[in-house]
Amino acid sequence: MSEAAVVVVEIARRAKAAAAELATLCTAAKDAALIAAADALVARSAEILAANSKDVDQARAEGMHESLVDRLALSPARVEAMADGLREVAALADPVGEILSGWTRPNGLEIRKIRVPLGVVGIIYEARPNVTADAAGLCLKAGNACVLRGSGSALASNQAIVAVMSEALAAAGIPEGAVGLVPFADRESAKVLMSLREYVDALIPRGGAGLIRTVVENSTIPVIETGVGNCHVYVDAKADLAKALPILVNAKVQRPGVCNAAETLLVHSDIAEAFLPEAIKALQDKGCVLYGDERTRTLGEGILPAGDEEYREEFLDLKMAVRVVDSLEQAIEHIATYSSHHTEAIVTEDYSAARRFAAAVDSAVVMVNASTRFTDGGEFGFGAEIGISTQKLHARGPMGLPELTTYKFVVFGEGQIRS
Amino acid sequence: MSEAAVVVVEIARRAKAAAAELATLCTAAKDAALIAAADALVARSAEILAANSKDVDQARAEGMHESLVDRLALSPARVEAMADGLREVAALADPVGEILSGWTRPNGLEIRKIRVPLGVVGIIYEARPNVTADAAGLCLKAGNACVLRGSGSALASNQAIVAVMSEALAAAGIPEGAVGLVPFADRESAKVLMSLREYVDALIPRGGAGLIRTVVENSTIPVIETGVGNCHVYVDAKADLAKALPILVNAKVQRPGVCNAAETLLVHSDIAEAFLPEAIKALQDKGCVLYGDERTRTLGEGILPAGDEEYREEFLDLKMAVRVVDSLEQAIEHIATYSSHHTEAIVTEDYSAARRFAAAVDSAVVMVNASTRFTDGGEFGFGAEIGISTQKLHARGPMGLPELTTYKFVVFGEGQIRS
Numbered sequence: 135m136s137e138a139a140v141v142v143v144e145i146a147r148r149a150k151a152a153a154a155e156l157a158t159l160c161t162a163a164k165d166a167a168l169i170a171a172a173d174a175l176v177a178r179s180a181e182i183l184a185a186n187s188k189d190v191d192q193a194r195a196e197g198m199h200e201s202l203v204d205r206l207a208l209s210p211a212r213v214e215a216m217a218d219g220l221r222e223v224a225a226l227a228d229p230v231g232e233i234l235s236g237w238t239r240p241n242g243l244e245i246r247k248i249r250v251p252l253g254v255v256g257i258i259y260e261a262r263p264n265v266t267a268d269a270a271g272l273c274l275k276a277g278n279a280c281v282l283r284g285s286g287s288a289l290a291s292n293q294a295i296v297a298v299m300s301e302a303l304a305a306a307g308i309p310e311g312a313v314g315l316v317p318f319a320d321r322e323s324a325k326v327l328m329s330l331r332e333y334v335d336a337l338i339p340r341g342g343a344g345l346i347r348t349v350v351e352n353s354t355i356p357v358i359e360t361g362v363g364n365c366h367v368y369v370d371a372k373a374d375l376a377k378a379l380p381i382l383v384n385a386k387v388q389r390p391g392v393c394n395a396a397e398t399l400l401v402h403s404d405i406a407e408a409f410l411p412e413a414i415k416a417l418q419d420k421g422c423v424l425y426g427d428e429r430t431r432t433l434g435e436g437i438l439p440a441g442d443e444e445y446r447e448e449f450l451d452l453k454m455a456v457r458v459v460d461s462l463e464q465a466i467e468h469i470a471t472y473s474s475h476h477t478e479a480i481v482t483e484d485y486s487a488a489r490r491f492a493a494a495v496d497s498a499v500v501m502v503n504a505s506t507r508f509t510d511g512g513e514f515g516f517g518a519e520i521g522i523s524t525q526k527l528h529a530r531g532p533m534g535l536p537e538l539t540t541y542k543f544v545v546f547g548e549g550q551i552r553s
Numbered sequence: 554m555s556e557a558a559v560v561v562v563e564i565a566r567r568a569k570a571a572a573a574e575l576a577t578l579c580t581a582a583k584d585a586a587l588i589a590a591a592d593a594l595v596a597r598s599a600e601i602l603a604a605n606s607k608d609v610d611q612a613r614a615e616g617m618h619e620s621l622v623d624r625l626a627l628s629p630a631r632v633e634a635m636a637d638g639l640r641e642v643a644a645l646a647d648p649v650g651e652i653l654s655g656w657t658r659p660n661g662l663e664i665r666k667i668r669v670p671l672g673v674v675g676i677i678y679e680a681r682p683n684v685t686a687d688a689a690g691l692c693l694k695a696g697n698a699c700v701l702r703g704s705g706s707a708l709a710s711n712q713a714i715v716a717v718m719s720e721a722l723a724a725a726g727i728p729e730g731a732v733g734l735v736p737f738a739d740r741e742s743a744k745v746l747m748s749l750r751e752y753v754d755a756l757i758p759r760g761g762a763g764l765i766r767t768v769v770e771n772s773t774i775p776v777i778e779t780g781v782g783n784c785h786v787y788v789d790a791k792a793d794l795a796k797a798l799p800i801l802v803n804a805k806v807q808r809p810g811v812c813n814a815a816e817t818l819l820v821h822s823d824i825a826e827a828f829l830p831e832a833i834k835a836l837q838d839k840g841c842v843l844y845g846d847e848r849t850r851t852l853g854e855g856i857l858p859a860g861d862e863e864y865r866e867e868f869l870d871l872k873m874a875v876r877v878v879d880s881l882e883q884a885i886e887h888i889a890t891y892s893s894h895h896t897e898a899i900v901t902e903d904y905s906a907a908r909r910f911a912a913a914v915d916s917a918v919v920m921v922n923a924s925t926r927f928t929d930g931g932e933f934g935f936g937a938e939i940g941i942s943t944q945k946l947h948a949r950g951p952m953g954l955p956e957l958t959t960y961k962f963v964v965f966g967e968g969q970i971r972s
Contacts, residue, residue: 157915158912158913239933243932245933245934252945253945354769354770356778356945357775377967377968380970384970384971385970388971493576494573494576496669496961497961498962499963500963501964501966502963503965504964504966504967504968504970505970507971508966513658513971514658514664515656515658515664525775526671526755526775527671527775528946528947530959530960530961531962540949541949542915542916542919542950543949544918544919545918545920545921545923546921546923547922547923547927548796549793549795549800549923550924550927551799551804552807552926552932
């Protein structure tokens with residue numbers, strides 16, 4: 135094992151030891167520690183900002199695009215926002231200990247299914263340093279230790295944040311090692327982390343499609359796949375166009391760089407002529423580049439041709455693919471072929487069409503007459519979000535605190551044996 | 554791609570197409586198809602038994618141990634039992650469509666969390682051909698297609714079972730491809746199956762520790778790890794010895810070859826002298842080979858020394874490791890070090906000890922004053938079992954029909970957009 139690997143293993147081992155203590159910690163102790171960590175982030179923001187300046191300077195020196203530098207850069211207000219995030223997590227209900235169900239068997243055994251922490255959660259993420267405080271806070275509130283592995287460009291920032299938080303958490307009685315940070319950003323340290331089944335119970339990648347694919351393909355730890363969103367808006371034959379246009383524009387342009395933004399518009403042929411000219415103009419007025427099939431291109435100007443590649447792509451940009459379909463079923467089929475199974479919306483006043491779309495579309499979230507942008511832990515009322523799962527095991531769609539837990543069965547008997 | 558790989562991909566592709574139809578099939582149609590398949594298994598049992606004879610003859614010719622041949626061999630009664638299993642699954646409640654929760658947001662969005670099938674479930678298993686009918690039936694009832702990959706020794710039997718079932722299912726309106734069987738048993742076809750994320754939503758290995766490890770290490774499809782059980786019985790200082798002895802003997806000897814059998818006995822030093830001599834004799838009378846630490850060995854005859862290896866091993870046999878511990882905490886620590894996190898039992902009349910053990914032991918099932926042998930879908934009242942999960946994501950402990958499902962969110966709006 136390389137020296138770096140030894141360090142990663144030791145961080146994970148310490149996290150597992152901490153997790154055993156965290157699992158039975160009472161809510162009040164966790165909340166007090168989160169508030170102490172929040173206070174410490176603000177009180178010691180100068181240290182954090184100094185470390186962040188180094189990261190930002192180096193990123194600029196290496197030619198990082200200013201839009202990415204903006205994600206990386208912290209300010210006093212952003213540090214305050216991180217601290218507020220921790221305070222909000224402290225205010226959320228503790229999911230641990232909930233009795234999910236319970237029953238008594240004919241032989242008298244009393245079975246209780248009880249929500250418990252996952253144990254150790256690994257999080258592999260990209261540039262934004264606020265994810266560090268955010269993920270650590272959510273894991274802690276759900277009774278988990280965490281092993282964080284951020285990007286190299288944010289390493290000094292992440293180290294400063296974890297150092298400040300850890301000191302405050304330890305002073306508040308949280309076991310050491312509860313928040314582990316991998317102090318490297320090379321590929322090997324990530325690969326080592328992904329192999330530590332003995333210590334890490336679940337791995338959550340947060341970032342772009344490339345990062346997520348790497349984790350899915352290399353991890354032997356169970357992974358919760360998150361975030362890639364090739365989302366669709368389908369405007370049905372019976373759509374109320376006064377709803378369809380605002381939903382479409384909101385889904386595409388309100389924040390085009392995020393996973394719940396829409397990437398493809400499907401329009402039923404019966405209303406294509408009534409809807410598309412106006413829709414095309416509205417999107418183009420907002421600066422959208424459009425790619426369309428032949429029928430779409432006859433209903434507007436300056437629309438580039440769309441093919442397989444455009445229908446498959448998650449643009450994360452002011453770009454949208456458009457297609458006219460001849461039926462609801464063709465829309466469902468298009469989505470089955472191209473979607474990343476994140477969020478799809480139908481706009482319709484037709485009862486049966488709404489029901490069929492909701493039943494047949496196999497995505498984490500199906501919106502009926504609402505923008506795809508609502509797929510979000512905050513918008514769902516979860517109070518916090520660790521990511522949006524696009525896989526089917528364990529959690530699907532926006533994940534809040536309960537998705538950072540598992541359950542165990544506790545069975546109470548009085549000497550029962552099996553015959 | 555090899556010819557075999559092409560075949561596996563095609564089976565998975567057809568399963569995915571079938572899954573889209575199965576997901577919205579009504580309960581009555583699924584139940585009628587299961588009963589038709591059960592009837593067909595009985596009506597055409599001669600074909601199945603003939604195919605099975607070939608497998609058995611070949612296995613004997615290749616020198617398979619008779620205990621394994623017994624697992625492989627079918628009889629008219631065993632075919633009847635397979636059919637009865639399908640009828641029992643038909644009689645279970647359909648988990649699909651359950652509203653797990655639902656709420657309305659301040660902006661009027663109505664969020665519904667609805668239980669839906671997983672889609673395509675891959676199952677990789679070993680010798681017993683009854684798993685073929687069993688797994689296919691459970692998957693179908695939960696609205697899933699399945700891709701089965703059994704062992705080479707049962708290939709002819711599995712093919713006959715799937716042929717008979719598929720014909721009956723198709724006649725009952727189930728889409729073709731709903732039950733796929735990989736017609737190879739080489740390593741490559743298993744590896745190909747484990748890579749088909751595009752088509753397969755979850756993979757469940759059922760078999761020995763080696764099979765499970767191979768799947769966990771090689772699959773890029775999310776895996777539900779099942780079944781390895783290094784289970785412990787801890788007899789506390791305040792145990793009622795009249796309960797402890799029957800629980801211990803039942804946990805160890807009632808069926809030593811299964812995952813919920815106990816492998817290690819931990820005894821508090823305060824009652825070691827009162828309990829162990831009798832316990833050792835009772836186990837030895839049942840033919841158990843015992844391995845013990847020094848203190849244990851002074852309390853009985855013919856006890857072999859126990860070390861790290863014995864405490865870690867899942868014997869699946871009439872063997873048991875024994876250790877005297879000085880405290881409840883030492884028992885908890887021993888379990889944390891050696892357990893496979895399947896099932897652990899405490900025998901005690903001490904309220905606080907029971908609570909502490911149940912809270913601190915991080916296993917799928919914790920038994921208080923009951924045998925470890927109760928960790929079982931049937932004993933839990935699930936009516937059926939697809940396996941016992943020893944991982945923490947998605948499902949933990951005995952898995953019934955609901956564990957073969959996921960959920961999706963359907964959100965009803967009236968034109969809401971995000972601001």
